[in-house]
Amino acid sequence: MRRATAAVAFLVVFGAAGCGGEEAPPPPPPEPTRLAIIFPEGFTIEEMAERVKAVRKIAIAKRAVTPRLTAKAYRAAVTDAQAPPRFRQDAPVGKLEGFLFPALYEFAPETTARELVGKQLDAFRERFAQLDLTYARSKHLTPYDVLVIASMVEEETAVAAERRLVAAVIYNRLRIGMPLGIDATIRYGLGIPGTQSLTGAALATDSPYNTRLRTGLPPTPIANPGLASLQAAAHPARDVDYVFYVRKPESLTHFFTASEREFLLKVCEYGYACD
Structure with a gap:
């Protein structure tokens, strides 16, 4: 009985040691915290900044981490960034609307707004390069x-x-x-x-x-x-010679036509306006 008690005491005090006195390997380092943000297609820059703000609040409340990323820093990073070189002749200076590719982006708590904007610009360049113009x-x-x-x-x-x-x-x-x-x-x-x-x-x-x-x-x-x-x-x-379209009621789809008369009839039929 005493031997058993002594053995338990040995394991409690030297819990990491094996029977031969060898030390057990150290525990693996904790997995780095990874966060994610989704920018839906069609978001404006301002909507993206607001999404950054919302995700930051969630990270603080639910993950107990405080990202460096803030809405203010995101807006500043967008203002400081430049459009891709092939667009600089036509894009107004300081106007990055359209170039911030909407997608899911993973980031770490220490990720900066400049780095996130850089990822979006890189993603845009990659996608736009696929187009046949x-x-x-x-x-x-x-x-x-x-x-x-x-x-x-x-x-x-x-x-x-x-x-x-x-x-x-x-x-x-x-x-x-x-x-x-x-x-x-x-x-x-x-x-x-x-x-x-x-x-x-x-x-x-x-x-x-x-x-x-x-x-x-x-x-x-x-x-x-x-x-x-x-x-x-x-x-x-x-x-196709369409120059008009109008959304169908209670639907996401549209009616397309080349005829102004037909267009106006549909507008009236759908309950939008009648002359």
Whole structure:
């Protein structure tokens, strides 16, 4: 009985030692803390900054870690960063909207905002390099124009099968000098969220982003598009003459047509407005 007690005492005091007096290996180092942030397709820079703020709060509350990453630092890093070289001739200085690729990014608590923005820019360069811009160039569009179009496609439809059709409408309207009439550009220019209705005054406000009043493209992207919208902007649907579309009620899909009369009839039928 005493031998058993002595043996237990030995293991408690020398718990790491084996029967031959050998020391057990040290425990493995703890796994480094990894965090993640998701930027959805179509997020603006400001929405991304707010997402950084939200993820930081969750990390502090749920993971008991305090990331270096803050919304303020993210905004500053975006302001300090430059567009990829091939776009600098066309992109306004200090305007990085469109270049911050939306995706899931893992990061460590010590990751800086500059490093995260760098990852987003690298991801954008990698995706954009995959595009064949031959067709866009044949329509006298620059790579930056394609990016602007992709941002509008991203905002106009969430239906994969419609992306190339929306892009075709934009191409067709540009070709005939018709205002694009995309209200998402007006919202972006005035800072009005999608959950808020556009007033008559807002629609009548003259700005470079009012594509109801002005022809051509808005001066910058209005969101950060994903790969599918980039591909649609580079490869719009061919051989379609659509210049109008309207969203179907209680649906994410749209009705497309080349006829203004047919478009207006559908607008009335869907309950939006009747002349």
